[in-house]
Amino acid sequence: MPTLARVKERAEEQSTSMTPDQQGMIRMLANDLHRLNQSVMKAVDAGVSVEIVRSARHHGGDGNWGDLLIPVIVAGRS
16 A cells, blocks of 8 residues: 555654754654554454544644644444
8 A cells, every 4th residue: 555655654754844852753653654554454354334423623833733633434244
């Protein structure tokens, strides 16, 4: 799956103008997203449908924001 495999590379490409601390946080986020994607695939393989939806938006107070996510799970057919 090329799209999933490139999460880390895309994040690093997008972070070239960031501070080292910001780049480290982006790498951590990319790693966490990669693990999330792997978990979603495992859940689907186990027989459930998974949708990730935005539950809220976090605002940092200085113009930066981030989407907060929750899974919507539908049990599969046995």
